[in-house]
Amino acid sequence: MRPLELYIHIPFCIQKCQYCDFLSAPSTAKERQEYVESLCQKIRSYGELAKAYHVVSIFVGGGTPSILEAGQMIRIFDVVRSTFSINEDAEITIEANPGTVTREKLKAYRQAGINRLSIGLQSAKSEELKILGRIHTYEEFLATYRLAREEGYRNINVDLMSAIPHQTAAGWSETLRQVAELGPEHISAYSLMIEEGTPFYERYGEGRHEDELPGEDEERKMYRQTRSILKEYGYHRYEISNYAKPGYECRHNLGYWNRTEYLGIGMGAASLIDNQRWNEGGEPEVLTMENQMEEYMFLGLRKMKGVLKERFLAEFGCEMEEIYGEVLGKMYRDGLLEECGDYVRLTERGIDVSNYVMSEFLL
Amino acid sequence: MAGIDQSKIRNFCIIAHIDHGKSTLADRIIEMTGLLTSREMQSQVLDNMDLERERGITIKAQAVRIVYKAKDGEEYIFNLIDTPGHVDFNYEVSRSLAACDGAILVVDAAQGVEAQTLANVYLALDHDLDVMPVINKIDLPSAEPERVMEEIEDVIGIEAMDAPKISAKTGLNVEEVLEQIVEKIPAPQGDSSAPLKALIFDSVYDSYKGVIVFCRIKEGSVKKGTPILMMATGAKAEVVEVGYFGAGQFIPCEELSAGMVGYITASLKNVKDTRVGDTITNAANPCAEPLPGYKKVNPMVYCGMYPADGAKYPDLRDALEKLQLNDASLQFEPETSIALGFGFRCGFLGLLHLEIIQERLEREYNLDLVTTAPGVIYKVHKTNGDVIELTNPSNLPDPSEIEYMEEPMVKAEIMVTSEFIGAIMDLCQERRGVYEGMEYIEETRAVLRYHLPLNEIIYDFFDALKSRSRGYASFDYELDGYVQSNLVKLDILINKEEVDALSFILHADTAYERGRKMCEKLKEEIPRQLFEIPIQAAIGSKIIARETVRAMRKDVLAKCYGGDITRKRKLLEKQKEGKKRMRQVGNVEIPQKAFMSVLKLDDRK
Numbered sequence: 030m031r032p033l034e035l036y037i038h039i040p041f042c043i044q045k046c047q048y049c050d051f052l053s054a055p056s057t058a059k060e061r062q063e064y065v066e067s068l069c070q071k072i073r074s075y076g077e078l079a080k081a082y083h084v085v086s087i088f089v090g091g092g093t094p095s096i097l098e099a100g101q102m103i104r105i106f107d108v109v110r111s112t113f114s115i116n117e118d119a120e121i122t123i124e125a126n127p128g129t130v131t132r133e134k135l136k137a138y139r140q141a142g143i144n145r146l147s148i149g150l151q152s153a154k155s156e157e158l159k160i161l162g163r164i165h166t167y168e169e170f171l172a173t174y175r176l177a178r179e180e181g182y183r184n185i186n187v188d189l190m191s192a193i194p195h196q197t198a199a200g201w202s203e204t205l206r207q208v209a210e211l212g213p214e215h216i217s218a219y220s221l222m223i224e225e226g227t228p229f230y231e232r233y234g235e236g237r238h239e240d241e242l243p244g245e246d247e248e249r250k251m252y253r254q255t256r257s258i259l260k261e262y263g264y265h266r267y268e269i270s271n272y273a274k275p276g277y278e279c280r281h282n283l284g285y286w287n288r289t290e291y292l293g294i295g296m297g298a299a300s301l302i303d304n305q306r307w308n309e310g311g312e313p314e315v316l317t318m319e320n321q322m323e324e325y326m327f328l329g330l331r332k333m334k335g336v337l338k339e340r341f342l343a344e345f346g347c348e349m350e351e352i353y354g355e356v357l358g359k360m361y362r363d364g365l366l367e368e369c370g371d372y373v374r375l376t377e378r379g380i381d382v383s384n385y386v387m388s389e390f391l392l
Numbered sequence: 393m394a395g396i397d398q399s400k401i402r403n404f405c406i407i408a409h410i411d412h413g414k415s416t417l418a419d420r421i422i423e424m425t426g427l428l429t430s431r432e433m434q435s436q437v438l439d440n441m442d443l444e445r446e447r448g449i450t451i452k453a454q455a456v457r458i459v460y461k462a463k464d465g466e467e468y469i470f471n472l473i474d475t476p477g478h479v480d481f482n483y484e485v486s487r488s489l490a491a492c493d494g495a496i497l498v499v500d501a502a503q504g505v506e507a508q509t510l511a512n513v514y515l516a517l518d519h520d521l522d523v524m525p526v527i528n529k530i531d532l533p534s535a536e537p538e539r540v541m542e543e544i545e546d547v548i549g550i551e552a553m554d555a556p557k558i559s560a561k562t563g564l565n566v567e568e569v570l571e572q573i574v575e576k577i578p579a580p581q582g583d584s585s586a587p588l589k590a591l592i593f594d595s596v597y598d599s600y601k602g603v604i605v606f607c608r609i610k611e612g613s614v615k616k617g618t619p620i621l622m623m624a625t626g627a628k629a630e631v632v633e634v635g636y637f638g639a640g641q642f643i644p645c646e647e648l649s650a651g652m653v654g655y656i657t658a659s660l661k662n663v664k665d666t667r668v669g670d671t672i673t674n675a676a677n678p679c680a681e682p683l684p685g686y687k688k689v690n691p692m693v694y695c696g697m698y699p700a701d702g703a704k705y706p707d708l709r710d711a712l713e714k715l716q717l718n719d720a721s722l723q724f725e726p727e728t729s730i731a732l733g734f735g736f737r738c739g740f741l742g743l744l745h746l747e748i749i750q751e752r753l754e755r756e757y758n759l760d761l762v763t764t765a766p767g768v769i770y771k772v773h774k775t776n777g778d779v780i781e782l783t784n785p786s787n788l789p790d791p792s793e794i795e796y797m798e799e800p801m802v803k804a805e806i807m808v809t810s811e812f813i814g815a816i817m818d819l820c821q822e823r824r825g826v827y828e829g830m831e832y833i834e835e836t837r838a839v840l841r842y843h844l845p846l847n848e849i850i851y852d853f854f855d856a857l858k859s860r861s862r863g864y865a866s867f868d869y870e871l872d873g874y875v876q877s878n879l880v881k882l883d884i885l886i887n888k889e890e891v892d893a894l895s896f897i898l899h900a901d902t903a904y905e906r907g908r909k910m911c912e913k914l915k916e917e918i919p920r921q922l923f924e925i926p927i928q929a930a931i932g933s934k935i936i937a938r939e940t941v942r943a944m945r946k947d948v949l950a951k952c953y954g955g956d957i958t959r960k961r962k963l964l965e966k967q968k969e970g971k972k973r974m975r976q977v978g979n980v981e982i983p984q985k986a987f988m989s990v991l992k993l994d995d996r997k
Contacts, residue, residue, distance in 0.1 A: 034954075036954055036955075191949075192948065217951065218949070219948075219949045219950060219951045220948035220949045220950065221948075222948060222950055245945055248946070249946055252946060252949070269949055269950075269952075270949040270950070270951050282953055285952070285953050285954045285957070286952075291954050293954060293955070297955075298955065299954045299955040299957070299958070300954075301954065306957070306958070308955070314958075323961075324957065324961075327960070327961075327964060328952070328957065331952060363922060365922075381944075381946045381947065382922060382944050382946070382947060383947050384947045384963065384964060384967055385922070385944065385947075385967065387964050388964040388965070388967040388968040388971075389968070391961075391964055391965060391968050
């Protein structure tokens with residue numbers, strides 16, 4: 030039996046954020062109920078496939094999964110458990126947005142076996158939350174966070190976002206400190222991306238209103254602060270945009286970067302099984318050996334630990350140097366990658382220009 | 393064919409300023425004399441190359457023979473020789489004219505006399521041709537045929553009152569042109585029994601027949617088996633075939649005799665042996681003297697041409713060799729650039745010629761090219777007394793070895809309406825022109841005469857002239873020797889390393905401005921890299937301008953989970969793709985288009 034990660038997509042939210050290009054939209058109670066039913070059906074349809082796997086982690090993402098009723102979530106998990114064999118110690122995460130979580134729901138999640146909560150905060154500044162189009166305030170986040178602790182959640186992630194319009198390096202460091210002070214086990218800190226098809230793209234795409242976005246130098250400053258401030262509070266960076274207290278690295282996401290197989294269920298969700306990748310409803314793309322090597326490199330290098338040469342050999346039957354010797358040599362010389370034991374990893378400088386480094390590993 | 397009565401032959405060309413309708417009139421004449429039905433007519437029959445048709449210019453001389461039955465009941469043979477319409481090909485124009493006995497001058501009824509009208513008329517008069525004016529485009533609403541007729545008489549000084557007023561486009565009154573050709577263009581006069589004396593006015597290479605020489609028989613005759621000698625190049629051959637020009641095809645005949653225009657093939661392998669302007673004679677019975685006026689045309693403008701993909705170097709060489717078969721004025725020799733690898737230093741008659749060759753290489757031979765800034769031939773007088781003719785800036789000797797340098801000059805005539813005189817004078821001033829005089833040819837139009845350095849007009853002068861006169865100025869020039877000049881070599885350093893392909897020679901007074909603009913332009917074109925890249929312009933060891941390409945922006949800390957991988961891959965692929973079109977210079981990647989972008993720096997457009 031092979032390890033498998035499950036991803037379950039809940040494409041609903043109360044109101045779409047200004048920057049969001051995920052598959053999500055406001056919905057009616059009826060639509061949600063119908064969706065849950067079809068989701069359960071879909072899960073059951075994987076009964077045959079499930080036999081070859083044991084599930085090591087589950088992630089319920091969205092949208093805003095916490096918008097569903099407590100009972101709906103319990104039902105989904107009942108079906109999951111009756112279809113898949115789930116490891117005793119599986120990491121099971123649900124995304125929750127402040128303002129949609131109640132004590133009742135938190136209790137239900139626990140009952141369903143959920144042991145990790147990922148709260149989308151983005152900023153501790155109310156002005157910034159407003160700019161982003163978030164539906165909650167910082168105080169509402171605090172209330173949700175405390176409720177979760179009271180209900181016994183011992184593994185909580187908080188999402189934070191830098192490079193928000195009008196944000197300053199000083200404001201960002203306050204957000205970081207305020208949140209780190211609370212002591213969640215995990216913090217995801219990533220930059221705002223201006224994605225096509227979002228209201229933000231209309232305003233900021235193609236260099237529009239550039240003056241409202243933090244300048245290049247300001248952004249660099251925020252970027253440096255993130256690591257040093259979080260370090261003060263005992264978080265270590267284990268991936269380009271993820272920080273954790275020791276032992277609390279997100280196993281589910283590590284799976285993506287380690288190319289563990291995953292099955293995505295729900296509207297548009299992505300799967301990788303037998304080196305075929307597809308989005309639900311779409312045609313599978315078959316990954317060639319070259320594609321697999323490329324992904325092993327560009328996903329693996331996201332981890333601060335880097336990629337393991339021995340594993341490359343075990344997976345592909347040839348030495349990493351045989352395929353990438355030239356690129357590796359160049360990257361070592363330019364100080365963008367370094368060797369550490371049997372690992373190859375990004376240097377500080379390499380992290381700065383990670384897209385360039387990773388693009389060099391495309392064959 | 394022997395024994396054609398010379399009095400029934402008319403050899404003529406059509407001359408005109410660009411766009412005044414030369415080719416359209418030629419088409420109409422061909423069509424009306426029934427050589428081609430209108431269904432067979434492709435617009436502008438004489439302009440064979442796609443490029444010629446697209447650009448509306450004639451690059452190679454072409455000829456066609458037409459039979460016209462005149463109102464007097466007699467049949468006449470017309471040989472129409474189309475001449476290249478651009479100053480780059482002035483020498484070819486001059487040789488084409490020498491093959492004719494008369495010229496039809498086409499003048500646009502709305503535009504009137506322009507600079508090239510004048511230049512062409514003078515050229516025709518120099519060759520003792522009778523010039524027969526025709527007023528074209530009288531169907532245009534803005535046509536003023538009466539005014540233009542007066543202008544022709546006043547400015548050029550030729551009789552124009554009975555000039556046919558025509559529309560070559562619609563065919564209106566073209567019949568009258570045909571009649572006037574019979575009346576006004578003189579019949580050729582030459583002694584058919586004298587030793588052979590024929591003028592080469594063009595030649596093309598055909599892979600089956602070898603070189604096909606276009607010529608006008610001035611005296612004597614030639615047929616299959618005649619041993620011939622090219623008097624200037626000394627090449628000898630035996631004639632394989634003679635004939636005349638149908639529309640787009642060669643029609644063999646028995647013999648070509650005095651007064652006739654036709655072609656000769658003689659298994660010649662190289663157009664270099666059959667230079668335009670040379671005299672063909674009978675090797676067994678040569679004429680005493682060649683026809684006057686032959687000169688070897690030398691390239692005036694040089695640039696480096698490199699294949700974008702280094703592996704295509706042999707392809708480029710083959711393509712250039714093939715083009716040269718048909719174009720003896722194209723020169724090239726291999727050169728190596730540190731930045732661009734293996735390529736060729738190519739010599740051209742002018743910038744249009746350069747552009748045409750470049751376009752043909754790209755279109756007909758499917759080559760992706762990087763070209764360096766075009767330059768002229770400088771004369772470098774060294775302290776040891778040697779004189780170097782410099783065509784590649786990289787070969788400039790050390791300043792300590794240079795006594796002085798000279799640059800080629802031109803005499804330019806610019807015709808412009810009075811409201812733009814100021815703007816055009818400013819332009820000539822900026823281009824280091826020396827004012828030589830001005831004449832009003834009518835109340836609102838004048839001819840400005842300037843002495844200008846050739847290197848100031850070889851690339852964007854014509855565009856600048858047009859834009860600053862809203863298209864009204866016209867321009868013609870001829871070479872006018874060399875003068876001593878304060879020239880310097882401007883080098884571009886990227887990340888402290890000199891990029892040879894970007895060096896060029898210019899006047900010291902314009903170096904600062906030019907250097908600054910080049911640095912600015914390169915800053916725009918060179919993408920950010922891992923480290924900061926200084927871009928400097930230098931004369932010798934003195935830096936005169938500097939810009940900096942900042943180090944690569946830090947990548948945003950994007951998340952990348954299961955659903956993001958496909959998108960991430962696309963992003964990385966795009967990043968990688970961009971790098972393919974780069975040239976590595978030292979440790980800096982320079983996009984190919986950066987090399988080209990610095991050629992276009994006139995920001996006053």
